[in-house]
Amino acid sequence: MNLPNYGILRPERVGVDQLDAAFHAYSGAGIGLLQESVPVGSYVLTESDFRLLRLGFDNSPASIKLWNFLLSEQRRLHQACRDGFKLVACMKDLGTVPILAYASERIRAFYPDGTWWTPCLMELSDALFTLADGSGVGPAFCPARAMLGAFINGEHFPKPDLCICAVGAICDDFSAIAQRLEHLGYMVYWWELPRRRVPRPGEPAVPLPGGLCAPVAQSQFVRAQLESIFEQVRQLVPEESLSTESVAASIRRANRVRRLLRALRTLVFNAPLAPLPALEELIAEMLVIHFCSDPDECIVVLEALLDEVRARVYAGVSPVPFANRGRVVIVNPVPDLKLLNLIEDVGLRVCGTDYMFTHALEEVSETLDPFDALARMALADPMIGPAFERGAGVVEMVKRLRADAVIVIRIPGASHCAWEGAAIREHVLAHIQVPVLELEVPSVIDPVLESLKTRLEALAETVQARRERE
Amino acid sequence: MILSALKPDCELHKNAIQLMYAIHARGRVCCNEGHCSYPPPAQANQLGSVWADCDLSKVVGITSMFVPVEWIHAHGLRAVLVIPQISAWCSSVCAGRCTAAVAMVEARQEGIPTVFVATCDQLRRAFDHWRIPGEEGFLLNVPITRSEVAVEYFTSELERLSDWLCGLGGTKPNRVRLLQSIGAYVRFWQTLSLHQSNASASAVVAFIREAIGEPGLGAGPWQALECAGQQRGPVIGIVSGHLTDVHLQIFREIESAGFRTRLLCADPVPVAELLAEAPWADCKTPADLARIHLEYTPHFVARPNARFHRMLWRLAQERAISGVLVLRTAWCDLLEPEPITIREQTGLHACQVMLGCEPEPAGHAIGRIAAFVEMFK
Numbered sequence: 001m002n003l004p005n006y007g008i009l010r011p012e013r014v015g016v017d018q019l020d021a022a023f024h025a026y027s028g029a030g031i032g033l034l035q036e037s038v039p040v041g042s043y044v045l046t047e048s049d050f051r052l053l054r055l056g057f058d059n060s061p062a063s064i065k066l067w068n069f070l071l072s073e074q075r076r077l078h079q080a081c082r083d084g085f086k087l088v089a090c091m092k093d094l095g096t097v098p099i100l101a102y103a104s105e106r107i108r109a110f111y112p113d114g115t116w117w118t119p120c121l122m123e124l125s126d127a128l129f130t131l132a133d134g135s136g137v138g139p140a141f142c143p144a145r146a147m148l149g150a151f152i153n154g155e156h157f158p159k160p161d162l163c164i165c166a167v168g169a170i171c172d173d174f175s176a177i178a179q180r181l182e183h184l185g186y187m188v189y190w191w192e193l194p195r196r197r198v199p200r201p202g203e204p205a206v207p208l209p210g211g212l213c214a215p216v217a218q219s220q221f222v223r224a225q226l227e228s229i230f231e232q233v234r235q236l237v238p239e240e241s242l243s244t245e246s247v248a249a250s251i252r253r254a255n256r257v258r259r260l261l262r263a264l265r266t267l268v269f270n271a272p273l274a275p276l277p278a279l280e281e282l283i284a285e286m287l288v289i290h291f292c293s294d295p296d297e298c299i300v301v302l303e304a305l306l307d308e309v310r311a312r313v314y315a316g317v318s319p320v321p322f323a324n325r326g327r328v329v330i331v332n333p334v335p336d337l338k339l340l341n342l343i344e345d346v347g348l349r350v351c352g353t354d355y356m357f358t359h360a361l362e363e364v365s366e367t368l369d370p371f372d373a374l375a376r377m378a379l380a381d382p383m384i385g386p387a388f389e390r391g392a393g394v395v396e397m398v399k400r401l402r403a404d405a406v407i408v409i410r411i412p413g414a415s416h417c418a419w420e421g422a423a424i425r426e427h428v429l430a431h432i433q434v435p436v437l438e439l440e441v442p443s444v445i446d447p448v449l450e451s452l453k454t455r456l457e458a459l460a461e462t463v464q465a466r467r468e469r470e
Numbered sequence: 471m472i473l474s475a476l477k478p479d480c481e482l483h484k485n486a487i488q489l490m491y492a493i494h495a496r497g498r499v500c501c502n503e504g505h506c507s508y509p510p511p512a513q514a515n516q517l518g519s520v521w522a523d524c525d526l527s528k529v530v531g532i533t534s535m536f537v538p539v540e541w542i543h544a545h546g547l548r549a550v551l552v553i554p555q556i557s558a559w560c561s562s563v564c565a566g567r568c569t570a571a572v573a574m575v576e577a578r579q580e581g582i583p584t585v586f587v588a589t590c591d592q593l594r595r596a597f598d599h600w601r602i603p604g605e606e607g608f609l610l611n612v613p614i615t616r617s618e619v620a621v622e623y624f625t626s627e628l629e630r631l632s633d634w635l636c637g638l639g640g641t642k643p644n645r646v647r648l649l650q651s652i653g654a655y656v657r658f659w660q661t662l663s664l665h666q667s668n669a670s671a672s673a674v675v676a677f678i679r680e681a682i683g684e685p686g687l688g689a690g691p692w693q694a695l696e697c698a699g700q701q702r703g704p705v706i707g708i709v710s711g712h713l714t715d716v717h718l719q720i721f722r723e724i725e726s727a728g729f730r731t732r733l734l735c736a737d738p739v740p741v742a743e744l745l746a747e748a749p750w751a752d753c754k755t756p757a758d759l760a761r762i763h764l765e766y767t768p769h770f771v772a773r774p775n776a777r778f779h780r781m782l783w784r785l786a787q788e789r790a791i792s793g794v795l796v797l798r799t800a801w802c803d804l805l806e807p808e809p810i811t812i813r814e815q816t817g818l819h820a821c822q823v824m825l826g827c828e829p830e831p832a833g834h835a836i837g838r839i840a841a842f843v844e845m846f847k
Contacts, residue, residue, distance in 0.1 A: 135810065136806065136807035136809065136810035137806065137807055138806060140801060140803065140806060141803055141806070165773075167614045167615065167773045168613070168614050168615070169588060169591070169594065170591070171591055172590050172591040172592060172803040173803045175591075175614075175771075175773065175803075175804065176803045176804050176806060176807055178773075179773060179774065179775060179807070179811075180807050180811065182774055183811050183814060183815065188774070190615050190773045190774060191615065192613055192614055192615045192773075194611050194613070194623065195588040195594050195611055197609070200630075217623065218623075221622070225617075225619060386601075387595065387598050387599065413566070413803075414566075415566075415568075415590075415591040415592050415595070415803055416591060418566035418568075418592070418801065419567065419595035419596065419598070420595070422565075423595075423598065423599055
């Protein structure tokens with residue numbers, strides 16, 4: 001098997017200038033993948049994404065395509081608006097409602113939640129936090145408050161036709177922010193994820209994706225609400241005759257994306273050398289929750305990435321060969337993308353992830369009634385259950401992927417992080433003897449970079465010493 | 471007499487019962503008809519006979535206004551409000567944890583079986599974090615949204631709570647017992663609603679702490695409650711998350727500084743005015759109870775929470791409130807935007823005092839409130 005870019009550039013982690021040079025080299029060689037792409041560095045000028053200047057990127061064509069797909073979402077949403085598509089802003093459920101929305105061909109669904117990375121990408125030049133402050137949502141909140149600023153200034157995504165927000169067993173931060181949005185005049189359709197509980201002995205229960213289970217009463221509660229959400233979606237596009245079969249078709253398409261991502265993760269996490277940097281792996285995972293507003297293109301992007309990774313594994317090459325001192329599992333997404341570069345810089349390799357949406361990585365049942373299947377998927381959300389269940393998932397991942405350590409990312413101000421880190425640490429230490437490092441990571445890590453680096457180096461040394469002892 | 475002329479359970483009959491309760495609550499007449507669904511006051515004061523087979527000395531702690539005390543009482547158990555003491559400001563705040571949530575789970579060590587609610591992330595995670603095998607705590611899933619399916623779900627949660635209460639020695643209530651319990655509390659809410667509007671925040675909390683488990687009180691405590699709010703001075707409405715000993719200390723300090731306080735919304739104290747208005751005559755099943763407690767407990771955690779702001783506005787008018795003080799423990803995200811939202815939605819003056827960033831918050835609170843009052847004077 002040939003590497004798709006072999007003979008032009010060897011796999012490497014590079015800065016944005018070199019990435020743009022690679023883009024021109026590939027374009028000159030007529031690599032068709034990049035037909036609609038632009039140099040990633042151009043987003044620094046057009047979107048003020050200054051953070052790109054400080055990140056290290058995988059230099060493959062598939063990676064350039066991936067970054068283009070991610071960074072062009074705002075432009076694509078505006079274009080969709082102009083083309084008469086209806087926009088649905090899904091909030092907080094991370095993976096369920098977009099499947100309902102994409103039952104329609106005339107709807108584009110997106111997560112305004114994603115704006116939490118805008119202060120990072122724009123290195124705080126966006127002033128979104130300041131806007132949120134002015135609306136009563138201050139620094140005690142997690143960076144998701146940037147979403148409120150984005151709604152207020154209207155500069156980051158078009159005004160949605162419908163906002164659908166999950167509440168209940170979710171972060172208080174997000175619930176409060178979404179309520180502020182409604183008070184500011186945005187129509188929000190609320191639905192509820194109950195705190196998942198362990199069924200009592202003898203209580204009717206349903207199995208959930210990922211091996212958990214939940215009481216039937218909870219499954220029915222969520223199912224009824226998903227049916228109501230679908231009714232909202234139907235009303236948005238009355239010209240289409242959406243049916244349960246439309247939802248089933250949407251589930252099948254979502255599963256195609258999930259299968260691609262599963263194949264990608266399996267290769268990336270298990271190969272002897274990391275065939276893809278942690279940063280691009282994170283971006284690929286992020287696509288799965290709403291397909292970055294374009295399910296069909298999402299499949300193309302992931303297929304290209306998977307081809308690249310397969311070829312690299314076959315050739316035994318890695319863009320980050322220096323990440324070989326220890327294997328780590330990461331829990332929670334990183335507010336600053338640069339941290340993933342930093343983890344690799346100290347020699348650690350990310351070989352397992354729980355970025356808060358593990359339920360969106362599992363295939364949705366295609367044999368159950370579509371609403372039942374989606375309800376079960378929603379209930380498998382790792383954030384709505386007891387922390388020990390999430391901890392058990394981390395333990396299983398560490399064992400399966402032979403990880404040497406766990407890094408729990410602490411998001412400043414996030415209510416779940418105040419409790420979860422300690423709970424996961426306790427659970428991991430009670431079941432497997434691997435080091436757990438809890439790291440608080442702000443939206444821009446530059447002021448604390450050296451401190452974070454020191455802590456990560458200490459972890460790498462600990463892991464290495466343990467490996468040598470064994 | 472009028473009731474006897476009406477067909478039982480017809481609409482007019484129900485309305486007449488409601489009216490009778492309302493009149494009775496104002497102390498004008500007593501019900502001694504034999505057709506009521508609920509016992510007359512004379513019987514309500516002798517609840518011991520109805521619950522003769524139960525041990526009312528068994529208590530259950532409740533941590534939220536969403537937990538129906540009628541339901542606990544119907545199981546033959548006595549509800550008490552949990553108002554914990556904060557013992558560790560610094561460690562909680564540094565860890566990003568809500569000090570009230572920490573205090574509440576720590577209060578479990580007092581040995582009272584307690585019903586917690588999952589209305590906020592901090593509390594549900596605190597409950598999980600300190601789960602002790604075999605200890606007697608129950609996490610009630612109270613829906614945040616308001617819909618038919620939410621009522622159904624809350625009903626199933628009340629049934630689950632019922633099983634837990636039975637495990638504590640309670641008795642599964644039959645229809646009669648449930649109606650008896652509801653009847654006792656209908657009068658309690660209605661009488662309380664009349665007295666609460668003039669009573670200070672600390673008096674109301676102290677009264678409800680004592681009385682909520684024993685709804686069939688004599689006249690004495692009520693009169694004491696009414697007398698508790700006779701000071702002069704600007705009237706400050708209180709909105710808070712879960713009350714702790716520090717909140718109570720601040721109430722006392724504010725009141726002794728010459729301000730009148732009125733409790734608007736503070737867990738776990740129910741808002742009697744609204745509960746008193748609920749259609750209790752239709753309340754005969756756990757599902758009816760679930761519906762009433764969801765619909766007549768406006769709260770800032772509900773989504774949407776427009777009804778909460780409408781309630782604030784209304785109570786502010788009825789209690790002649792000059793401004794609203796939001797007492798928020800550090801890291802309580804749900805309350806942080808409330809001052810600005812209250813100003814926007816109700817037109818009321820609102821200010822916030824955050825608890826948890828200093829060891830002696832009362833002095834700071836007084837300073838803030840004095841400045842606040844100066845502002846709206």
